[in-house]
Amino acid sequence: MNSKRVLVAYGSRHGATAGIASEIGKALREDGFDAVVLPADDVEDVRGFDAVVLGGSLYAGHWSGKALHCAERNEQYLKHRPVWLFSSGPVDSSAEQHEIPPVPAVARQMERLGAREHATFGGSITASTPGLIAKALVRHGKGGDFRNSERIQAWAHHIGSELAAAA
Numbered sequence: 001m002n003s004k005r006v007l008v009a010y011g012s013r014h015g016a017t018a019g020i021a022s023e024i025g026k027a028l029r030e031d032g033f034d035a036v037v038l039p040a041d042d043v044e045d046v047r048g049f050d051a052v053v054l055g056g057s058l059y060a061g062h063w064s065g066k067a068l069h070c071a072e073r074n075e076q077y078l079k080h081r082p083v084w085l086f087s088s089g090p091v092d093s094s095a096e097q098h099e100i101p102p103v104p105a106v107a108r109q110m111e112r113l114g115a116r117e118h119a120t121f122g123g124s125i126t127a128s129t130p131g132l133i134a135k136a137l138v139r140h141g142k143g144g145d146f147r148n149s150e151r152i153q154a155w156a157h158h159i160g161s162e163l164a165a166a167a
């Protein structure tokens with residue numbers, strides 16, 4: 001067991017991003033890290049962690065406010081730790097086809113925190129997603145679960161290898 005503690009925090013409205021965070025946490029635990037997965041709202045202090053992965057879902061071109069506030073609240077400590085950011089959203093295969101850059105607020109956080117990398121993962125809208133827009137999208141055949149476990153796990157193991165190399 002690697003003694004490094006890694007926080008995987010997420011801002012999610014309906015659980016899709018929480019699922020991605022949980023896969024990242026699982027992959028990091030497989031790599032021997034002590035990975036803890038928490039909703040971004042519950043993160044009060046990151047000082048107990050050696051590294052942080054923070055992600056949020058995209059709505060109308062904006063990153064989750066929960067993830068953004070978590071980054072802002074903890075800025076002074078995140079700056080001194082290795083940080084990775086991710087976004088989740090596209091309900092199509094675009095995230096598989098090309099790299100989707102961070103939206104402007106996330107790009108600013110990358111800069112402020114000196115974050116190592118950003119990744120965009122596909123999102124999910126299914127019949128159980130609440131909200132009129134989500135329901136309409138599903139009705140018109142535009143829903144689906146585009147979270148790609150293989151890609152999520154590969155990114156998490158890549159983070160794990162960077163952290164192990166820095167040991």
Ligand SMILES: Cc1cc2nc3c(=O)[nH]c(=O)nc-3n(C[C@H](O)[C@H](O)[C@H](O)COP(=O)(O)O)c2cc1C
Nearest residue numbers: 012013014015016017057059060061089090123124
């Ligand atoms: C009203 C609405 C607006 C959305 N806007 C975006 C968007 O601007 N960009 C994007 O990539 N995905 C967008 N999505 C897709 C969501 O980001 C996707 O469903 C995501 O997996 C939701 O994650 P969550 O359940 O963790 O909140 C939108 C979804 C809805 C319902």
